[in-house]
Amino acid sequence: MTAEKRRWRNSLVWRVTGNSVLLSLGIIWLVGSALLSQISTGIFNEKLNNSISDSETSARSIEVQIAVAQFQNDAAVKKSVDQMISIASLNGATAGREIALLHFPVVKPVTNNLERTSNLLSPASVPDSLRTLVRTKTGSHWERTKIRYLGGKVEDGIAVGSRIEIPRAGTYELYFLYQLNSQANTVNLIRTSLWFTGLALLILIGLVTWLVIRQVVIPIREAAEIAEQLSAGDLGRRMEVHGENEIARLGSSFNEMALSMQQQISRLENLSRLQQRFVSDVSHELRTPLTTIRMASEVINASRGSFNSKVARSAELLIAQIDRFERLLADLLEVSRFDAEAAVMVTEPVDIIQLLKRTVDYLHPSRDKIIHIYSPLEPVIIDADSRRIERIFRNLITNALDHCEGEPIDITIVESEDAVAIGVRDYGVGFQEKDSARLFDRFWRADPARARVRGGTGLGLSIALEDAKLHHGTLEAWGRLRRGAHFVLTIPKSAGVEIVSHPIPVLPPSELSPILFETDDEEL
Amino acid sequence: MTLIMVVDDDQDLAEMLGIVLTGAGFEVDLVNRGDEVMDLFRAQTPDLVLLDVMLPGINGNEVARLIREESMVPIVMLTAKGDTHDVVLGLEAGADDYMVKPFNPSELVARIKTRLRRVISETAGGLKIGDIAIDQLAHSIMREGKVIPLTRLEFDLLVALAKEPGRVFTREALLNEVWGYRHATDTRLVNVHVQRLRSKVETDPENPELIVTVRGVGYKAGVPGSKEQ
Structure with a gap:
């Protein structure tokens, strides 16, 4: 989902092009359909008008011929009708006209059936609805129909019909059927060309939009790239400016x-x-x-x-x-x-346990040791600036020695996959919980009235914190009045890598259980 | 008498250094300008040079380079800046040791004595490290009959490693043994000098075989061809 979104966001060009192509498709579709239906209606109407007038002319000429002829007998009538039908059929062959002479069913002649059709036309080609109309109303009527031949061929067409009186034979229905082949072909041709035109238009619109949008987007993209380079620190980068547009x-x-x-x-x-x-x-x-x-x-x-x-x-x-x-x-x-951010780290592989032991020996070489070190037996080798790490140790241990009041100091080293932690725990004066945040402030003193201990500079812890930060590590402090303090330094094993785990929690394990009474204790 | 040349532009400090050093039994030559050092150096041939970095004329690092071009005399830099960059510049110019101001005078005297001491080995016999023969009496090393010139400090460093071929020396142990530091974790000093020594004695300084780094611990004398890291 996000990847999909990003692809869209990444390509304004494609989104705009796609949208404009879709919109154009809708418009072309609507316009094309309207055009096509209008054209085909026009063509059909013209054919219809022609057909109606043609059928009326032909019917009148047949009526005239019949009225002129004086029939002696049924055979003569039959012969004459046959003749007329075939002549009319011949005349209309080029226009695709067929003729059907069907019997008017009210008075049914038994002897002389004059029903005729041209060119194997099936009488079923004339729809019943049209026949009903012709029977009930005088004049000529028309309807669209399928022209069927006895051979099974079917053509689209118009049927126009009217009544005709034949002496000695009674009333008949005369139908002219006109094929719509050529009209259908024309409409099909127009439809096909409309399709192709629409398609070509669509592709052109897509292409044009793409080109136009690219003209706008390319400078924007360039601006974005240059902005990225600027923020990466390459401050000399500039955009190229052409012309005077937006x-x-x-x-x-x-x-x-x-x-x-x-x-x-x-x-x-x-x-x-x-x-x-x-x-x-x-x-x-x-x-x-x-x-x-x-x-x-x-x-x-x-x-x-x-x-x-x-x-x-x-x-x-x-x-x-x-x-x-x-x-x-x-x-x-x-x-x-x-x-001034001028502090430089010089990292090298260093055994943190050795470093700690040496620092402890230096700061507290006396025999009656009060500092206890709990560390893994194996060396813990990390990438660090040994001078700075030693300075952190020195500051933490000096601080503990200054405040332990003769109680023992426990130093723990615990390593994890990515980090190593060093905890310095003393059981001396400690500090109030609210002071833990200000502990690392420069020249900060828990009790301003209290005499300076051993002449510390007041900058030790704040430098230790900066040194830890320089290693991408953390330095945390926990403390309670008269219950001592716990400082935990956590640094990554590889220089500059962010730490994920904290092998030593800053809250000492011995303080976990009486946590409920802590607040009361503080108030006393 | 041991002659120490003190190069410092601060006249009071130079005078004070003179008082302290004569008190410790040395003879002292005071120089105030960097560009006056070389003439006096050639005339007096001091046994050790104490060199301030910031000097009028030519700066201390440049003076150290000039001295190194013609002499292996021990050089101790006096610097007001303890930044890695400044320290390494001086060491790379050829200084053997450095002291950051303000230093403790007794510490200074101890360092100077270490730099001047001649290591007289009990066994006068030749030490070997790889294909290099070390003559402790003559204070020289040779490869295939050719003498490789080393500063006294570089010689001491090589001897320290060669005397105990199997032992891995931590940088602190080397600082103690070669530089006479009582407590220090200044590994820059060791690193720079190991690089300098390698560039002189190793056939391929990029892939050292004589002075091998033991990751996270320090250095030891290597056995060429054994391919141990």
Whole structure:
């Protein structure tokens, strides 16, 4: 159904051509039928008039001959009638005329039957209805009929009849039958030529419509193709404009639109390039003095032992704050890189389990491990940017360590056909349900009054989210106050493919059953 | 005395680098312009070059290329941009290692020491990888009697792989062993240098047989002709 519809929609040319051919067919049919019926009626009427006048003339001449002749006996009557019939028959042979002399049944002569027909004409050729009419009313009458011969031949024709008085023989009915052969042939010829003319007209109309519509549709199709190319990013494409008609106007306004779009986009691109340039320059300009400061502070810190306690503490604070400043700068630059859409992914096959274990060892190398990793035994190798994935891990684990309050942290890796999910669950302070949406906002803090923990930059989670998005993955969070939090990262195994499955649900299994009491719990 | 040439246009940073490096026991030559490097380099023949990327005159990547044309001296780039593109450009120009500003001075000293260290193997005997003979004493490699010139880093990388022929090295293990990184996942460094090394030692760098990629893990020394992937 949709495919059918699409084919129609795809071809305006065929639809319009088809419709116009159908309409033309109807019109040609109507006009042709009317024409044909008028012509055939005309031809028939002319023949009828001719036939009636011919029959009246012939009948009168026969009547005159009979009136003139003085019959001595029945045989003479018979002979004379025979003669007249055959002469009349001969006269009318070229016009396809037949004659039938039939007996008027009221007074039936027993001895001398003068009934005659010409050329083996069957008396049944004269319809009974006409005979009744002739018997009841004087004058000549006509009717259409089938002319039948004794040999079995049947012809279309007109029968014209009248009464005739024959001395010594009584009243007879005289019928002239006219064949309609030539008229039927003419009508047939006209019908055939009408058929052919109609057909030719139809084909021509179809062809002309097709050509005309194509003239209109081709520029439209071209416009559509160019619009597709424009939206695919080829901003330099333009329509060709010929002449000054409506199509040309469509073309030129289309081109104007494309031009202003191109200008707008290149303006935005310029802005974005400026922004990137600015970020890059700031990066260089800030980092070089920071490097000097950092090295100077390390040198100062190295000889801390010779300072008095206040100066020594100041040196420590200096170092710590330079570290923090450095992290903040790095995170800000990363964020602005995302904003400028200048973040580049470098994917390669990477074992996600190895990567996670290394990150955990780095962040939390102590012996009394509170981080537990639950992962498949086999390596899980995916196509990803290892630097970014590691940064997500680092941000999630640092966040968990900051908020776990000494409770253990569970990290789970589950893979599915197309994706791999990493869940980081802690049982610490958690956060309110309503905050889960704002958690990834930049510099967002659950409780503004609460002291900063461990000097995080406030950008970690938002960068992690951007990194996940860059991988076409998701980063979700679940949390409840004092019941901990659960962060789930899901990324596709092949870079850039949309994920279908989520191997780890963000709602932790341990939270499934007491869900009914949750709202009450929150209110307390 | 070990001579380190520091090329940086920021005078304060250059001076600070001088303080830190002399404190670590090195001798330091300071250069402020890219186009002054080559003359001084030829005159002084430093043991290592610390090279900033943004330089007046000629930029750092171009300087690295010029140095590589006539010397295998270790080059460490100092870059303000940690973007993959910038890093790879420097490495491809011939730098052995890079440090993103702002770096930790002790980390810098550790990296410089790694780059300068001579690996003295216990077994002075020749190592082999495929049809290439490695002479660890002379620090050179040969194929069919012909010496293939390698940078010290490329040599170290090849030796690391050749010493344990069956072992698959993760990129992190190589970073640790060859570059002296304690914790890093910067695989770009390894990837670029493996490419450079392949282009020098492989007969067909497109289908490497000596340094084989193990998908998702890292690299290992291959046995030519065995067709293992």
